[in-house]
Amino acid sequence: MKKILLGSVSALMFLSGCVSPQPQPQTLESYRRPANTEELIAGSQQVLNDLSNPQVFNPKTCTQFINKVTDYLYNLPADHFVPKTPIEVEALRTRGSEVMDTIFQIRVVLHEKLQEFDAKKDLSKDCIQEIREGFQYARFSEEYLLEWLYSQKVFEFKQTPLMSNEKPNTWTNPKYTGFALKSGDVMLVRGKSYVSAMIARIADEEGNFSHLAIVAEDKLGKKYVVEALIQYGTIITPLEKWRKEADARVALYRQPDEALAKKAARRIYDKARQALDAKKGIKYDFAMDDSDYSTLFCSEVIRYAYDMASDGQFLVPKYRSSVSKFKNNEYPKSLGVTKTSLFAPYDIEVDPRFDFIAEHRYNPLLRQVRMQDAVLQSVYGWMIEKKYDFHWTPQHSIKSYFAKLVRQFGLAKETLPKYMPVQAIKTTVQFEAVAALLEKNIYAKEAEFYKKKGYLPSFQDMLAINEQFRKEDCIKQKEWIKAQRDHVRDEPPPFNDSKFHFFFHNDSKSCE
Known part of the structure; x- marks a missing residue:
């Protein structure tokens, strides 16, 4: 990397x-x-x-x-x-x-x-x-x-609506002091869940965000936010209601052609509204394929809006992310991603056709998402550099199929849609299990670290904590394998104290 x-x-x-x-x-x-x-x-x-x-x-x-x-x-x-x-x-x-x-x-x-x-x-x-x-x-x-x-x-700290245009929650480009949200504005968001972040960071280029949303409007000029969420597909939320949500960070980008932006806002609103009124909705696009608008993922919502508004003359983003870092690992495909390039949410940061207006932060969540980013960085690094992969165990496969079955009966609506591929569910279950263990370990080490150093762990420090945990867990797994091999019949079976190496590991005999 x-x-x-x-x-x-x-x-x-x-x-x-x-x-x-x-x-x-x-x-x-x-x-x-x-x-x-x-x-x-x-x-x-x-x-x-x-x-x-x-x-x-x-x-x-x-x-x-x-x-x-x-x-x-x-x-x-x-x-x-x-x-x-x-x-x-x-x-x-x-x-x-x-x-x-x-x-x-x-x-x-x-x-x-x-x-x-x-x-x-x-x-x-x-x-x-x-x-x-x-x-x-x-x-x-x-x-x-x-x-x-x-x-x-x-x-x-004082909680304010997103993009409230006041420090310390929002820092604003001096050229846009006193700005107000406009139709067609694109909001780059760092959400709170591992699921959105793990999908968003599949690309080779790395970023600090996992989601995109657009300010849209109806024929009366009333403003909404249109976005595609894994749980629900494409949804519409009144702008002021959306601004009351708490996200770790939200960066605002604006297309300076006001007529184009306004037209894009109407096109995506009309598409989403028609689908919702027909009781069908627009399903989430787990393949992240923005060449087909029958389903939409978060970035694709913005691409569709500006594509339709410009008759195909304004395609977002101008510079796309590539997907090659996992090489022969089946991880991206297991989530449904097969394309070699995609529109990662943070590609909007380097699209020169949009102006950078402001950035809002919700301080209580910054530490949490930094920790999540460190976990993602470690897990992806192990997959790429140390050839780690998920190995399906019966208990996790059963858990995945159970999750799929539960959703089919209308439960767990806040977690996943019923059409989410079971393979993607399996990968998500495995990934979240590994991530939860690493996050729990970082939290446990924080107090000890602060007492010794006098400050909280940095991103670099968290990566080191994760690496130490991986090595120790790997050693425990190998000791258990040896104990199994040496096990004498009629004696109690050896206990496996490894946390995740039984379902997330490589084939190396070394733990380095």
């Missing part, structure tokens, strides 16, 4: 200390100097200045520039920018909001550069990928800092 996402302190900035990114990685020890708020502020401001300077950041230097910054951050220890003295804590408390503004503006400028390079037809595939990575590092940096500022009482 490419550089691992750093959702944390170690990424505490797409910025700091990077006033002059080092051409070659230094030893970790050379980075172990005290946290310095001035370094954070000066470093982030310098990166922002460099991005705005065409002599420094341009289509030719794009890949190298971003890669140097992210490589630099990747090699920092997780606690590099954690304040360690009362003076450092007070300095960051005082100027933390200023740092937040700067990192967010880095993302705004990165998106503007994406648009500028594309307009000049000078946007390379490598530059697009590095900009994706830049968004990820910056966003996770903001969120870790934001959580720290909440913990220090710099900010007080």
Whole structure:
């Protein structure tokens, strides 16, 4: 895999200390100097200045520039920018909001550069990928800092409707101060469930989001949100009711052609309404095949809207994600995904035809989704790099068929639709079992980690916790296999203390 996402302190900035990114990685020890708020502020401001300077950041230097910054951050220890003295804590408390503004503006400028390079037809595939990575590092940096500022009482959490346009819940592109939601606006969402996230992250390109929704309108101009959910298929929700939901993060993108956006909003509303009124609805598209609109997955809702509104002249996204990282693993196919490319929700981030307006965060959920992302990163990494795969055991197969049977009788409507393929249910059951074990282990290790370190585990730290759990569980499984082999008849059978290696493992004799 490419550089691992750093959702944390170690990424505490797409910025700091990077006033002059080092051409070659230094030893970790050379980075172990005290946290310095001035370094954070000066470093982030310098990166922002460099991005705005065409002599420094341009289509030719794009890949190298971003890669140097992210490589630099990747090699920092997780606690590099954690304040360690009362003076450092007070300095960051005082100027933390200023740092937040700067990192967010880095993302705004990165998106503007994406648009500028594309307009000049000078946007390379490598530059697009590095900009994706830049968004990820910056966003996770903001969120870790934001959580720290909440913990220090710099900010007080107050629940507001989604996209309420007020800090600290929503940070807004300065060009759109005072914005209001418009028909055709696209909302990029990070949901709360593992199911949506595991499907959304199947693509090779990685992102921080798992869902897309669009602001639609009826013939009277009343606004709604249209989206496709695994549980229900395509649904329509009044906009103000939808805004009362709690999602970890929601980013807002807008097509500047207001007439096209408005027409797209009507087309998708009419399609969804007609299907619902006919008591048929539109089924969820588990194959994630956006070439066939008979069923729709979340991204496909947006594609359909703009495709129909433009008579096929405006297809979303402009730059698609690919699906190749699992190679010979049957995992994507077991969920129904057979295409080699797809419209991943976060592809909208690098579609230069949409403006980046704002981003809303629901602080109580940020820690949870960061933990889920770490679990997903670990599990997918093991599948790709260590050739792990699911091996169906009778108990999990029975559980899957039971889930399918229960839904056929109209139960468990909040969980899965009756038409969901049983193979996809089996894979989901297995994946959630593994994910639940890893998440439970991280929660158990958090208090111990905090007591020892004085701060919560970073994304990097969580990956290390997961890896240690995998190794220990693997050893237990191999010890059980040996005990079975050496078992003497008439003695009690050996107990298998392994948590998941009996149904999620590779064929290697090594646990490394």
